[in-house]
Every structure is written in C-alpha cells, then in structure tokens.
Amino acid sequence: MTVWLIIIVVVAAVAAAALLLMRTRGGIAALGLPGGPRGLRRRFGPEYDRTVERHDGDRKAAEKELARRVRAYGKLRTVRLDPAARGRYDAEWSLIQQHFVDSPVRAAAEADALIARLAGELGYPAEEYDERVSALSVHYPRHIGDYRRLHGLAQREPGRAGGEPPTEEARTALLRTRELYTELAGRPGTSATLPKAPEAPGTPENEKAAPAREGGGGRGLAGRVPTPWAMRRGDGRGGSAS
16 A cells, blocks of 8 residues: 555656646647747747737746647648739729828728738638737738737727827838738738829829929929838838838
C-alpha cells in the first residue's frame, strides 16, 4: 500500500511539473506551433504587442489567443480575384477616394464595407467583424492595425458632435488601409497603379488647368483639397500614391 502511495505521489508531481512548464511557455508547445513565443512575435509584429496590451500585459493569455488564430486560420484556403473582378474593385475604390472630399466618414464606411466584401469573396470570414479581423491578422498582420482604425472611423455618425474625424486622421487611415486592399486584390506593392478618382462632374476647364498656371510649385487645386490618395511626406510607409 505504501509503495503504491509513493508511486501516485511521484506521478502527480511529474504531471504538475509538466503542466507548470507548459504554462510557463504560454502553452505554445502543446499547440504544435513552430518557434514558440518568439515565432508568434516575429509573425505578428505590432499585432503581438497590441494583443498583449489588450490582455493587460498577460503575455501567456495573448500568446494563447494568437496561437488560436493561427490554428483556426493559418491554413485557410483562399481564392484569387480574376482580372474582371479586380477591375471592378479598383474602380469602386477610386470612387471611394472621390467621396472622401465631401465626407471622410462616408468614405471610411464605404472602404470598410468594400474590404469586408472582398475578404468574403476571397474566402475569409465575412459576416463577423471580429473573426474577419482575426483571420486577416494571421495573413496580413502589418496592415490589420490600420484596418481597425478605419473600421472605428466608419462607425462614427456624421452630424453628431465628434462624428466627423479630423480630415488628416481619416485620410491617413484610408491611405494606409489601401495597402491592405492592394494585397487582398492581388496587387502587392502596386498601390500606386490604382486608378485615380475621376473628376467631379461639371469641373470648369479653367479649374482643371489651374495647376499649370498657379504659382506655389504648381500644386494648385490639388494642393488645396485633402485627397487621401496624395501621399505626403511623413507617412513613412514606403509606398507612393496614385
């Protein structure tokens, strides 16, 4: 009887030690993910830090969540857009850029809806925002923070106090989310080739020609209108805009 009791105690102690070790490593080894916590940090980049912050600094909880995302969506099978569909999405994005001048919130909402629809067509979760973000964060972790900011702006209600975001904030969110759009649409690194927004109807010919006549470095009307597709110094994203 004493021998069996000793065996039970030893087995229990070994099991407890193994459980403690697994928790210390954030449970990553048990999930079979390569690289452990360092691998998650390299994979998710800023999204890793954001997830840790959201869990009040609890790295184990954050790594558990990120590991769940990888398990759920890391091997998600997606499709590619055909050229005709890509052209339709490009044209729609250029119209969104035009709408920005009249209402940044409207443009943000339209861009948010376009990303959701495009992601769904490619095979990502389309109905639930949180699951869509989780899936996209696995494959596009460098852009997911910008998409969250755009989605937040899209939820604001025009006409209410604080409804319209600062123009520069909305412009930057739309511009940077366009990088996610180009990746999803199969145009990585080619956001500069997207069609420009068309001229507003009824634009006088003398206004169209104004940039060539006005002083100040030839900026003219384009220099006075806060267009989100005009990359400015200080954006620091390494891409040019159309």
